[in-house]
Amino acid sequence: MSKATFKFSSITYAIKAKNTAERFGAKTKMQKNPNPKKGEGCGYSLVVFGDTDKIKESFDSGKIKYTGMER
Amino acid sequence: MIYFDNGATSFPKPYTVVNAVEKSFSAFCANPGRGGYASAMKASEIIYNARNTVAKFFNTETENVVFTPGCTFSLNSAIKGVAKPNSHFVISDLEHNSVVRPLEKMKNSGVCDYSVAEVSYNETETVNNFVNKFRDNTIAVVCTLSSNVFGIMPPIEKIANEAHKHGIIFILDAAQGAGYLPVDVEKQHIDILCCAGHKGLLGPMGTGILICSPDINLDSLTEGGTGSNSENLNQPVYLPDKLESGTPNVHGIAGLSAGIKFIEKTRSENILNHENKIIKFIFDEFKYDKNITLYTNIYGSVPLAPVLSFNVKKKHSEEVATLLAEKGICVRGGLHCAPLAHKKMGTLRSGTVRITPSWFVGEKETDFLVNCVKKIAK
Numbered sequence A: 001m002s003k004a005t006f007k008f009s010s011i012t013y014a015i016k017a018k019n020t021a022e023r024f025g026a027k028t029k030m031q032k033n034p035n036p037k038k039g040e041g042c043g044y045s046l047v048v049f050g051d052t053d054k055i056k057e058s059f060d061s062g063k064i065k066y067t068g069m070e071r
Numbered sequence B: 001m002i003y004f005d006n007g008a009t010s011f012p013k014p015y016t017v018v019n020a021v022e023k024s025f026s027a028f029c030a031n032p033g034r035g036g037y038a039s040a041m042k043a044s045e046i047i048y049n050a051r052n053t054v055a056k057f058f059n060t061e062t063e064n065v066v067f068t069p070g071c072t073f074s075l076n077s078a079i080k081g082v083a084k085p086n087s088h089f090v091i092s093d094l095e096h097n098s099v100v101r102p103l104e105k106m107k108n109s110g111v112c113d114y115s116v117a118e119v120s121y122n123e124t125e126t127v128n129n130f131v132n133k134f135r136d137n138t139i140a141v142v143c144t145l146s147s148n149v150f151g152i153m154p155p156i157e158k159i160a161n162e163a164h165k166h167g168i169i170f171i172l173d174a175a176q177g178a179g180y181l182p183v184d185v186e187k188q189h190i191d192i193l194c195c196a197g198h199k200g201l202l203g204p205m206g207t208g209i210l211i212c213s214p215d216i217n218l219d220s221l222t223e224g225g226t227g228s229n230s231e232n233l234n235q236p237v238y239l240p241d242k243l244e245s246g247t248p249n250v251h252g253i254a255g256l257s258a259g260i261k262f263i264e265k266t267r268s269e270n271i272l273n274h275e276n277k278i279i280k281f282i283f284d285e286f287k288y289d290k291n292i293t294l295y296t297n298i299y300g301s302v303p304l305a306p307v308l309s310f311n312v313k314k315k316h317s318e319e320v321a322t323l324l325a326e327k328g329i330c331v332r333g334g335l336h337c338a339p340l341a342h343k344k345m346g347t348l349r350s351g352t353v354r355i356t357p358s359w360f361v362g363e364k365e366t367d368f369l370v371n372c373v374k375k376i377a378k
Helices: A011-023 A052-061 B015-027 B038-058 B071-082 B097-108 B123-133 B156-165 B250-266 B268-286 B317-326 B339-345 B363-377
Strands: A002-008 A027-032 A044-050 A068-070 B065-068 B087-092 B112-117 B138-144 B169-173 B192-196 B208-212 B292-294 B308-312 B353-355
Touching: A002 A011, A002 A052, A011 A027, A011 A044, A011 A052, A011 B038, A044 A052, B015 B038, B015 B250, B038 B065, B038 B208, B038 B250, B065 B071, B071 B097, B071 B138, B071 B169, B071 B192, B071 B208, B087 B097, B087 B123, B097 B112, B097 B138, B097 B339, B112 B123, B123 B138, B123 B156, B138 B156, B156 B169, B250 B268, B268 B292, B268 B308, B268 B363, B292 B363, B308 B317, B308 B363, B317 B353, B317 B363
Parallel strands: B087 B112, B087 B138, B138 B169, B169 B192
Antiparallel strands: A002 A044, A002 A068, A027 A044, B065 B208, B192 B208, B292 B308, B308 B353
């Protein structure tokens, strides 16, 4: 069990990611990106508690576009 | 009121559609994909779930689904989004003005050209007619799922296959038929699918769908706020944001999603069988009436969509539609915004009276319609 925060520019991908992570049994929290970095503009972040390696892998293979990941 | 004008807009809507729209005004009336507070997130979820419902219904990925204000907007986006200077399009001779007018305008302004391929009752002949119109600069084929006037269904899968063999994009106008005719983006090799939300999909007016294959680099027709990448002055390059600027019609989309769920529960094939049964009954009643002209044969070699056009001798179609309206029957007369189809069938001057049934009309209503038409035809 680990924690990771994924960043998304599009709400569509953020919700798709949330649903995918929850299918892996993860707990999630979606919110507006609280600290956008320069160039990021508006976006959403998804905090994931679970098997974050496996979840990241599923995002990558499912072509779920995230703009950043922080552990 | 007896409603047989579902080809224009379906009515009545399932109560689940009405409930979904009503609920949207109280439960999640906030801007989706922008704010982070609870009702904005709820609105975002509603849009996402609707996108997912549409994606599953047409067999594509969620992010390929773009919501639009209607099929006309979807078709304009598709046609103008793929058009390049000096490019060429091929369309069928059954197309609606939503296809013909954007192309005619671009032709008149010298941007591109288009050719019209004849749809016959022989599938091979129809496919060959399309192929014979292909040129080196042909960029896309735009074809209807079924004629909104005569119910004729071109062999879309075969046409799409031939288009792809020539490196040509296939755009399907499914305004008439989506909901009760099978549409599968993957299986039927559809690059861009354009749909109305308010017809066979049973959603509210002001809703439409565009599904774009991620392999197609479709240029945006409108640019603006998407709630994403806002610091960047350029439009996002990924779907659906690329093609979906401005606040979406949350209320309409919630209703559209409920409409599709109703269809899934009722099953498209049951709706189609029900509507076909009604058309068959009307056809059988009209076919021996010497004062009624029919234009298609439902017992012919190819299946037709449940759309029946007719005329009463010595009366204009608009006159017949008006007389029926006086009896509380809703049908449409005239050209149905499809002059090419009327030119093909020789009805450009008279237009036709069009009957398009729904899941919600039965024997009683159909009997009344038939009797009223027969009285007018006497």
